Amino acid sequence: MKTSLISQEELLLEFEKKINAEQKIEPLDWMPDEYRNHLIRQMSQHAHSEVIGMQPEGNWITRAPSLRSKKILLAKIQDEGGHGLYLYSAAETLGVSRDQFIQWLHEGKAKYASVFNYPTLTWADMGAIGWLVDGAAITNQVSLQRTSYGPYSRAMVRICKEESFHQRQGYEIMWKMMEGTKDQQEMAQDALNRWWWPALMMFGPHDSDSPRTSNAMKWKIKRETNDNLRQKFINKTIPQAELIGLKIPDSNLVKLSDENYQTSDINWDEFWKVVNGNGPCNEQRLAHHIKYHNEGAWVRESASLSNPK
Amino acid sequence: MSNTDTQGELWEVFIQSKPGQSFKHAGAIHAFDREMAIENARDTYTRRGEGSGLWVVRSKDIVSVTPNEEGYFFDPSNDKVYRNPTFYEMPEGVKHM
Ligand SMILES: [Fe+2]
Ligand SMILES: [Fe+2]
Numbered sequence: 429m430k431t432s433l434i435s436q437e438e439l440l441l442e443f444e445k446k447i448n449a450e451q452k453i454e455p456l457d458w459m460p461d462e463y464r465n466h467l468i469r470q471m472s473q474h475a476h477s478e479v480i481g482m483q484p485e486g487n488w489i490t491r492a493p494s495l496r497s498k499k500i501l502l503a504k505i506q507d508e509g510g511h512g513l514y515l516y517s518a519a520e521t522l523g524v525s526r527d528q529f530i531q532w533l534h535e536g537k538a539k540y541a542s543v544f545n546y547p548t549l550t551w552a553d554m555g556a557i558g559w560l561v562d563g564a565a566i567t568n569q570v571s572l573q574r575t576s577y578g579p580y581s582r583a584m585v586r587i588c589k590e591e592s593f594h595q596r597q598g599y600e601i602m603w604k605m606m607e608g609t610k611d612q613q614e615m616a617q618d619a620l621n622r623w624w625w626p627a628l629m630m631f632g633p634h635d636s637d638s639p640r641t642s643n644a645m646k647w648k649i650k651r652e653t654n655d656n657l658r659q660k661f662i663n664k665t666i667p668q669a670e671l672i673g674l675k676i677p678d679s680n681l682v683k684l685s686d687e688n689y690q691t692s693d694i695n696w697d698e699f700w701k702v703v704n705g706n707g708p709c710n711e712q713r714l715a716h717h718i719k720y721h722n723e724g725a726w727v728r729e730s731a732s733l734s735n736p737k
Numbered sequence: 738m739s740n741t742d743t744q745g746e747l748w749e750v751f752i753q754s755k756p757g758q759s760f761k762h763a764g765a766i767h768a769f770d771r772e773m774a775i776e777n778a779r780d781t782y783t784r785r786g787e788g789s790g791l792w793v794v795r796s797k798d799i800v801s802v803t804p805n806e807e808g809y810f811f812d813p814s815n816d817k818v819y820r821n822p823t824f825y826e827m828p829e830g831v832k833h834m
Contacts, residue, residue, distance in 0.1 A: 434805065442805075454804070456801060456803070456804045457804045458804065458805065506784070507784070510780075510781050510784065513766065513781050514764055514781070517747070517764050517765035517766060517767075518764065518765075520747065520765070521765075525742045526742055526744050526767060527742050527743055527744060579764075582764070583764065586763075586764070586782075590784075590785075725743070728743045728744055728745070729743070731745065731769040731770075731773075732743065732745065732769055734769070734770075
């Protein structure tokens, strides 16, 4: 093997040359441990978010107000499960098994998006989640299509194609409610009031408080900073709210210019509280995942016994 | 880091988007046998008519060029320019060549 004759410095130089030339890094390519570990953390967190994110919406499947909306919700949630699978298999190319990823989730060593630790109280929350939570996720994921790790980038391309249906179905729910009775309008506004800030929090801390951002940017794992992406989302979402008569729950909101808005600062105490496990549903979400994972153990076991190889 | 997996083997998925086209790698899935592999691949990667054909193959059966050796590996093709049509001289005015 000639590889053993190449020094670490040379390998790093080669690696960074590729990154700078916008070439993708592939699973068998040499990569610095720090790059690999960052990806393992970020991609598994992303995969877990897709799967845990099925719970708040799953809460409303049996109570969807029509057959049409029930079918849509089922298809949407199935997509999210699919996104989790794309991302797990992409993350597995880094040399960590699926079981390991799930174990880290269950042990609390891996995180998922905090936004899913909020409860879904009314049907309007299905609208707010699709419109705002998927909308924020799309903003982030469109940018990640250009990430430097090949399998991650390809998974993002696939996911982005599916996401626009998610956002549109959510916005349609909100719009229809705003066209409806006064109670329905109030319900939609209440959902926006509760989901607006958690959606803005999805982009993470300010860049100045985000210690891992610099390497991730240098190696092009992340292509845009948290604050940039958040601002993009704010600017495109506020006009959508106004169009259907919803009011952004922020008394200090300022329109700086056309399609450029300034919001109040996020309540970072709440952000860290939820990140650190003390949100309204953290325990419930994880307990649910652990319960059903364990209850499915016998299926995996018997399937592996009957495997003819 | 644990490498045990209770979730079946890893399989690579290839999709042919239209009849007549090449199969293209899409990603991977887990499954315990061939039938489950092709069904999981369908449910995971072709929910919107993405495919007219589908292949799955166990990931461990994929053979790949070792990275950093591509140069040596593909070297034999580099000095055979006569494999390309532009290598040949043609008389002025020849048609349909
Ligand atoms: Fe998703
Ligand atoms: Fe989605």
